[in-house]
Amino acid sequence: MAELAARSGLSVATIKYYLREGLLHSGEAVGQTRTRYDDSHVRRLRLIRALTDVANLRLDTVRSVIEGIEQAKSWPEAVGSAHRRLVPEPLTAPSDASLARVDGLLDRRGWTLREGGRHRETLAHALDTVAELGDEVDDELLDTYGDAMARVATVETARLDPSDRERAAELAVMGTLLLEPVLLTVRRIAQENAARAARGESI
Amino acid sequence: MAELAARSGLSVATIKYYLREGLLHSGEAVGQTRTRYDDSHVRRLRLIRALTDVANLRLDTVRSVIEGIEQAKSWPEAVGSAHRRLVPEPLTAPSDASLARVDGLLDRRGWTLREGGRHRETLAHALDTVAELGDEVDDELLDTYGDAMARVATVETARLDPSDRERAAELAVMGTLLLEPVLLTVRRIAQENAARAARGESI
Numbered sequence: 001m002a003e004l005a006a007r008s009g010l011s012v013a014t015i016k017y018y019l020r021e022g023l024l025h026s027g028e029a030v031g032q033t034r035t036r037y038d039d040s041h042v043r044r045l046r047l048i049r050a051l052t053d054v055a056n057l058r059l060d061t062v063r064s065v066i067e068g069i070e071q072a073k074s075w076p077e078a079v080g081s082a083h084r085r086l087v088p089e090p091l092t093a094p095s096d097a098s099l100a101r102v103d104g105l106l107d108r109r110g111w112t113l114r115e116g117g118r119h120r121e122t123l124a125h126a127l128d129t130v131a132e133l134g135d136e137v138d139d140e141l142l143d144t145y146g147d148a149m150a151r152v153a154t155v156e157t158a159r160l161d162p163s164d165r166e167r168a169a170e171l172a173v174m175g176t177l178l179l180e181p182v183l184l185t186v187r188r189i190a191q192e193n194a195a196r197a198a199r200g201e202s203i
Numbered sequence: 204m205a206e207l208a209a210r211s212g213l214s215v216a217t218i219k220y221y222l223r224e225g226l227l228h229s230g231e232a233v234g235q236t237r238t239r240y241d242d243s244h245v246r247r248l249r250l251i252r253a254l255t256d257v258a259n260l261r262l263d264t265v266r267s268v269i270e271g272i273e274q275a276k277s278w279p280e281a282v283g284s285a286h287r288r289l290v291p292e293p294l295t296a297p298s299d300a301s302l303a304r305v306d307g308l309l310d311r312r313g314w315t316l317r318e319g320g321r322h323r324e325t326l327a328h329a330l331d332t333v334a335e336l337g338d339e340v341d342d343e344l345l346d347t348y349g350d351a352m353a354r355v356a357t358v359e360t361a362r363l364d365p366s367d368r369e370r371a372a373e374l375a376v377m378g379t380l381l382l383e384p385v386l387l388t389v390r391r392i393a394q395e396n397a398a399r400a401a402r403g404e405s406i
Contacts, residue, residue: 009335042337043337046336046337047336049336050336054332054336074402075398075402076395076398076399076401076402079394079395079398080395083391083394083395105389106392109396111392111393111396112396113392113395114395117395119388119391119392119395122384122388123385123388123389123392126381126384126385126388127385129257129381129384130377130381130382130385132212133249133250133252133253133257133377133381134245134246134249135374135377135378135381137382137385140358141358141359141362142385142389144354144355144358145355145385145386145389146389146393147354148351148352148354148355149351149386149389149390149392149393150393150396150397151347151350151351152347152348152351152390152393153390153393153394153396153397153398154397155343155344155347156344156394156397157394157397157398157400157401158401159344160401162401162402171338172394172398174333174336174338175338176390176391176394178329178332178333178336178338179333179340180387180390181325181329181332182326182329182330182333182340182345182348183348183352183387183390184383184387185322185325185326185329186308186326186345186348186349186352187352187355187356187379187383187386188286188290188322188379189309189314189316189322189326189352190314190349190352190353190355190356191282191286191356191359191360191375191378191379192279192282192283192286192316192317192320192322193312193314193315193353193356194353194356194357194359194360195278195279195282195356195360195375196279197360198279198360198361198363198365199277199278199279199365
């Protein structure tokens with residue numbers, strides 16, 4: 001238990017709490033007073049930390065994401081399930097115009113969406129917000145995003161070992177959340193450099 | 204004033220508050236009881252809405268971002284200034300190893316950073332968090348992000364009209380914040396499709 005705490009960066013009290021709450025599976029009893037934990041426990045605790053500390057999710061959302069990973073029959077299904085549980089429902093319904101824009105992007109890329117997911121509505125709602133505030137995402141920009149993210153997702157996916165379903169699912173969910181700040185910071189650096197390049201400005 | 208409220212989506216009381224607080228510049232007095240507002244007022248109010256409602260920033264951060272836009276001598280400078288004010292300082296110092304990884308990315312792409320910015324530390328800190336949680340962003344993935352974001356930033360920058368400094372700066376700052384949810388949702392759709400493609404799975 002002490003080793004588990006050291007390797008996960010969590011306190012013993014927190015780990016015991018997660019065990020009681022069923023967020024962490026039990027270890028194997030070894031003799032009267034000892035319990036054996038393995039790498040799967042360390043990984044699970046790191047995932048919980050990523051979801052709570054980094055992504056700032058509430059514990060009931062974390063529980064729901066973990067249940068999704070455990071119940072999924074494949075890791076792509078686990079990723080879809082986690083995404084569905086991570087995205088809050090938009091407060092207002094998106095416009096038909098923006099939904100049509102999203103469908104256009106999906107068509108042009110040959111992308112499909114899982115039933116029960118909310119990406120279509122979430123994306124359309126985001127486009128509505130941009131439009132409401134006086135800007136517009138035209139199809140050229142939307143396709144640029146689609147193209148860029150298709151490349152990114154292909155490289156990200158190639159890093160996963162599909163033979164270990166649960167491990168791949170955990171890594172994929174962590175990747176979605178933890179790599180977002182990396183990607184967005186790279187985007188801001190790229191924007192500043194593109195802006196200076198467009199003006200022929202040096203630093 | 205009523206028209207300004209309708210066009211910005213804000214209440215008259217809120218607009219008066221922003222005027223008092225100096226977040227919105229005054230209109231032009233026309234006769235005894237009327238004041239004329241123009242497009243610059245509508246744009247400014249939309250920017251404030253984007254920063255408060257969508258990006259969830261506190262009003263003192265909003266004020267600081269707006270001051271940055273007003274004081275900047277060019278719009279690339281305004282973007283850099285806004286980014287600097289938007290990014291919270293990392294709580295712990297990033298590791299030397301991750302800083303070296305960031306420098307490697309900047310070198311390979313020929314990107315430079317403005318003095319006083321925090322992107323280098325923010326990105327290194329994000330890489331540390333990923334590593335601490337048992338994953339790793341290798342140089343191939345980092346360069347994939349760099350390449351994807353360079354393309355995205357070039358298309359985004361080409362949309363701005365550089366002859367109107369303040370307008371370009373406002374749009375660039377809105378674009379950074381408002382387009383992030385668009386980009387991240389497209390990324391999640393791309394990931395689910397890449398995962399299914401990797402498994403040869405259909406929907």
